[in-house]
Amino acid sequence: MPNGSILAVDDTEASLKVLSDILKEAGYSVRTALSGRLALLSAAHLPPDLILLDIRMPDVDGFEVCRQLKAKAVTREVPVIFISALSDAEEKVRGFQLGAIDYVIKPYQRDVLLARVSTHLNLRRMQLQVRAQNEELLRYRAQLEDTVAQRTAELEDSNRRLRLMSFALDQVREAAYLIDKNGALLYVNQEACRAHGYSAEELQQLNVMDIDPEISQEAVAANWQITWDIAAGPVTFETRHRRRDGSTFPVEVRSSPIRFEDRDLALALARDIGERKEAEQRLRESYAQLQELTSRRESDREDERKRIAHELHDELGQCLTALRIGIGTIRYGQNSNSAWLNERLAALTSQVDDTIRVVRSVTLMLRPPLLDMGIGPALEWLGSQFQNTTGLTCDVSLPPDFCDLTEAASVAVYRIVQEALTNVARHAQAQGVHITVKQNGRGCELDIRDDGTGFHAWATETRSLGLLGMQERAQQLGGYVVVDPAPGRGTRVSVWIPSLHTAYTRS
Known part of the structure; x- marks a missing residue:
């Protein structure tokens, strides 16, 4: 990737080639122009990162080119370095007044030329970076102001909704509790009062540990950390709640973090899951019975396979073997020269052998004797x-x-x-x-x-x-x-x- 793009302007071809070669060898992308007019057109079409501009040119001199470059928005920010064969202080002053950033004397000293080009290109890059950062800061500031305004509106809206919550929660069928970080019950709805057998005033004098026999102060702190510091969202868990008469019932609790008047609170909704637990227990019992029946079925099936395999092997196998021996005895014991009879006996022997192989294969598939x-x-x-x-x-x-x-x-x-x-x-x-x-x-x-x-x-x-x-x-x-x-x-x-x-x- 080139180190930067440079437009070199000089009406002398030999001088322009020397300048172009020096810059290209240093890794720069170089465009050239042999006149001031061509330089203006090239810069306006595709602004370079830097312009090296000869002062003495016949059609439009370097000063006029620089003036026109600085007058146009598209090329105004492009740095210009003047080139001249003369070292005239008045020319330098005029060039700087027109917006040039440096001055290079012909003939070129390669190291000096490249050092100045590199320095001004780096300055240009840093200027662009600073400008981009400033623009980004302005955008961030605008976004931040919008965010602050949005959060302020959201906070006001949250406060309004929270003031309506005490009415809304009394309409739900779940027990609702507003809890602080120490487990104190700041608010309870009517369903919570019904579930525990207390009045709202009595419940609000209690702590989470008074209504949940399975929780401790350490557990309250741990749940609070999970709700606020870790999950930053609703947390659901199962526990047991205690009624006024001392009896307990299973509940599913969904705890959500809320903020009210700069206070971190938790809104817990508890649902009685006694019927669900009973249904789950019945389902587990049914599954256990199903597993037992399945196991018994598989055991009975294996016993039947074993019995059938033994019967095939011991009874049918022996019968087939005896039949084969009988056929063999007839085949080799008879003195008949009947070709037809010998052929039939041989076929029967082959059929019996095939049947014995099938019986053995079926027996092995049912239950191999080696399993015993x-x-x-x-x-x-x-x-x-x-x-x-x-x-x-x-x-x-x-x-x-x-x-x-x-x-x-x-x-x-x-x-x-x-x-x-x-x-x-x-x-x-x-x-x-x-x-x-x-x-x-x-x-x-x-x-x-x-x-x-x-x-x-x-x-x-x-x-x-x-x-x-x-x-x-x-x-x-x-x-x-x-x-x-x-x-x-x-x-x-x-x-x-x-x-x-x-x-x-x-x-």
Whole structure:
């Protein structure tokens, strides 16, 4: 960026080129003019930061150019340095009278020329800065005066509204209290009197601590600081208020800072929330019952899956195996040379084998037998099956001193991992999954990571029911599931189950 723009004026081309080259080498943006008329036109079109003006010119001399520059508003403030081959005191005086700021003698002394140009450009910049600052101060003063006038009007309006407040607050259905920084009740409305069983005069003789058994003087000071010094706005909290007969009731208090006649006060509106608290308690009880029913449903479902899996494996599997052996016995024991019969027996054997594989697959999907041996072997088998089925890498890391979980916790962890792997296979576009199990005295931590497209690819599509099911299973055991969104960098599912385990040593 140039150090400044300079208009150089001289009717001698050689002298003008020397001057222009010196200035350009010093980093200035230079425009030139070979006559006074061209100089006036150039300066009026685009005022420079500084003008170097030769005095002796044929058409319009430098003095007349300077006079016209200073006569026009657009160029009046541009500093002018006269250039002359003569050192005439009268010329200097005349130039200064016309508004010039300095005088340079030809031939040019480079260092002197650049020093004077730099000095006057810096002075010009400082003048402009001072002027801008003065204008900014004037604007700020006008804004400040407007603000003071506005605040004064607002204060007068606030005082008028506050004088009407005692009437307005008596019309609301919430208990209203005007409180000072020490907790004294300066004003109460009719609803406050009804709620506590006091008259207005009696309540105004009391303190916040007299009507709120859960608050102390320190708490009053802390609430005051929050209301006035920190939040500078309404603060809402729940507490209990005491009636005249000593009974208490829950309230929600909204405290707002107000100023009246140079006093900092707080206006507190208290709402009886007894019915809401009862409804919340009923809702919590209903949720607990729902969780218990859900847990029981899942337990019954797992028991049914276990029973069906055992029946398929023990009864149907044995029947199919016996059928296959029988067909094999007929196939290899008969002496018939019938090609048709041999073909039919081979087809039946193949169908029985396919059915046995389907039964085994259904049995494993319902409940893998390895789950009866503990969650560790079950997770290793699940990872192996996932890897064989999808072709994706699946590593399972178990601690060497792993203590097995209870059956309910094992089933929950197994189903959570199963659902997570299903989501990875369907949506993550991953190359591999790593499952890590850690344990400490507090519980079992499970970490499932993939290197796919990230959380957004599967867990947020339709508020995944699978994810909700994973969270519900963990919550039933007092644990939780957290999905770490990392679009483009894979997905991490963290599961924590509280300490529910039995002795188990990994072989």
